[in-house]
Amino acid sequence: MRLSLICAALATGLLATACQPVREQAPAAVPVATAPAPSVPADDNLNAVLWVQRSAEYRAAAAQTFRAATDHLDAALKQADWDALVPEERSNPARGLKPAVILDIDETVLDNSPYQARLVRDGAEYSDPTWDAWVEERKAKALPGVVEFARAAHARGITLVYISNRAVHLKQATLDNLRSEGLPVADDGVFLGLGTVVADCEQDGSEKDCRRQLAGRQYRVLMQFGDQLGDFARVYDNTPAGRQALLDRYEDWFGERWWMLPNPTYGSWEPALFDNDWRQPRDARRATKRAALEVAQ
Template sequence: MQHRVLSLSLLACALALGACQRTDTAPAKPLKPAAATVPASAPKSATRPDDNLNAVLWMQASVEYRASAITIYRAAADRLDRALKEKHWDALVPDERGNAATGLAPAVIMDVDETVLDNSPYQARLIRDGKEFDEVTWDAWVAEKKAKPLPGVVDFAKAAAARGVTILYLSNRAEHLQEATLANLRAAGMPVKDDSVFLGLGTVVDDCEQNGSEKNCRRRLAGQKYRVLMQFGDQIGDFVQVVANTPAGRSQLLDDYRDWFGERWWMLPNPSYGGWEPALFNNDFAQPREARREAKRQALDVAP
């Protein structure tokens, strides 16, 4: 632990009077934590600041996060019967519907990650190890099949299934992760009708060209067989195609479909990651981490 060294005159003054004012104007340096507070086994990277620390801790430790998820799924369950009764009720935007929904079997589209399954332990590992997302560590995490369900989601899904509603899992987990994902969903207590309910990244949709991880083609595929009563996600792109991933483009989508939220669309909170973040640094993850962090600092709305 480092301490500022007092001059002999200041020390004498302090001893003699006990209340002398300091004559130096430099701000005091913060004390460094004792070395014993950092476990010897912890990697050095674990002590570095990480943008995701508070976000992941909030998702894991706060009752507010759990209450938010419970509120959303309970409110959605209260809307189920109304959605079923109204023959023209549909949660796909007209541009992605492609065919009439009347007479089709009912379904609910659910994103998987941070909508149904909680992957915060994976994010916590990245923080611990000073790393960022990559496909190798992500695939390894999925293969563990350890993700837990979000609060409230199992009760909602079972209520929907009891009413004859099929749960479709429209996820940006790659198709080769289907088996592990469905096994994890079943272990979490979620209804899984069969393998066809998983529409992962890489699903081929005839006459529809998929743009990166956008889900519009897979939503169109779901709409060919089902009347979609509701959609659940943690990103705006889980509900409608994001043509321009900029703050303005994303805000415009919210303005266009504001009335859909809380009726047909249900958004789960996720402060840990998502399309909102790269929208702040021109979607360029090739930039150094500090350059991306500076772009996020510049995006802050600082009170005067």
Template sequence: MRLSFAPLCLALVLAGCQHDAVRADAPAADAPVSAPAPTATVPADDNLNAVLWMQTSVEYRANSLQTYRAATAQLDRALKDKTWDALDPVERSNPARGLPPAVIFDVDETVLDNSPYQARLTQAGGEFNEAEWAAWVNERKATAIPGVLEFAKAAQARGIALFFISNRAVDLKDATIANLRGVGLNVKDDAFLGLGTVVQDCDQDGSDKNCRRQLIGRKYRVLMQFGDQLGDFVQIAPNTPDNRGTIYNAHQDWFGQRWWVLANPTYGSWEPALFDNNYRQPRDARRAAKREALRLAH
């Protein structure tokens, strides 16, 4: 709202002001005033709103809390049904019936909140790199995702083993376990399976988690899986939008039953699927491909 000054200036408020006449074309006192044109253009950051949503919105905390509460309510049903198994059949090489129960978690943005690391990248205008990521992990300051502690306690009270399959490198195991324990989780030393874990009789492709899931499935009936990306539940090959849609359609009945997805708008395999999984492209080229994927109508 723009205010007009009277012809007489208040000397105590503003010394030396001139008695300018009000212009005939000046807007009325309560007329809307356009924002001034920016003096500089600030580059858009793809992650600004995403990181702020995770760090400041109650909606994000509520979404995580309701996910873990709903999963807790399904535990007894999953235990009682001896045919219940959360591993895709293509990733199970042995019958699950009769095996002790377990739950598999992804770590980042599923159990631990790393949004401060994402905030640092956003503030600096940088992108993910291994050295800075390892430094963050070794700070051991990630906090627990809302609801996960209560779920984990409920599961362990029922004799369910907890496993954590992460694409954190195996040499970050000690720091990761220390962080998990630091937020209140009762984690066994062999419960963390990081990137680089050797699995006999299974060929792992890059960062895919299928071999590590199979390793757990050899000794356990997996009741539930938790993750923030589709690849936390089943192997995606190839990682294309169409194939991701096919996998989603084939497993719709498992979401909210055996598979539980935590919200993470800051990163994920959904993003490189939009630019042919080619991070060697310049950043502007990747952003252009993402803009091309926008739908302006249903």
């Protein structure tokens, strides 16, 4: 009985199997060649610009700088001889003069990272025509914390003086941009751009010492703000050693009279590494910078 049932079952199973439709085995997958991703040249400024635009750390650093400076305003005002100009740039006594604060503009008050981002995108480098076009757009935004500081200074009767290496022909666009961002502008005379003529002082390139002297003739300077050493005092020797010597001399002024904003995207520290010779090809400048790296052994 069991044998016949088993046989019948087997027969039925074989018949059912025989009646199943035949399925062809799928052919093995053939690798499909993909087009290579477009090659994008490396850009030294990519991470720096991204850090300024996208990191919370950058915003925190800027905001805490201006907040700390605000806390020092009253103490600076009360000290009649308090002065943030180096002695060689002070030609007249500061005591009794109206109080002022000197601010650089680019990367100190206004954020130009969208212009830097364009250069990264286009594989380009700074040029006067592209820079002038950007300034004329009047689209730069205020750095975190600067408007609050500026308004606190203005409320205390302190004049804000803007000493910038934006050329004088960009004055109106710059003042428009400052005002649109809520920065106090007492009058057009508080903008001292590159090309400002200062009597009895010979300007050397883009150094700001003559313009600081001009401000010092009218004001007691309580504080200075910048993103480069040259925003605070003249850099006579733009080499790593010369810049360090200037920092060593006035190190105690930072955080009291001088306030430095972070700017990894550009600055005079960079050409100091390749003998200030911008005529060198980009690859040669990059090679010199790479050679200057301190590599852990």
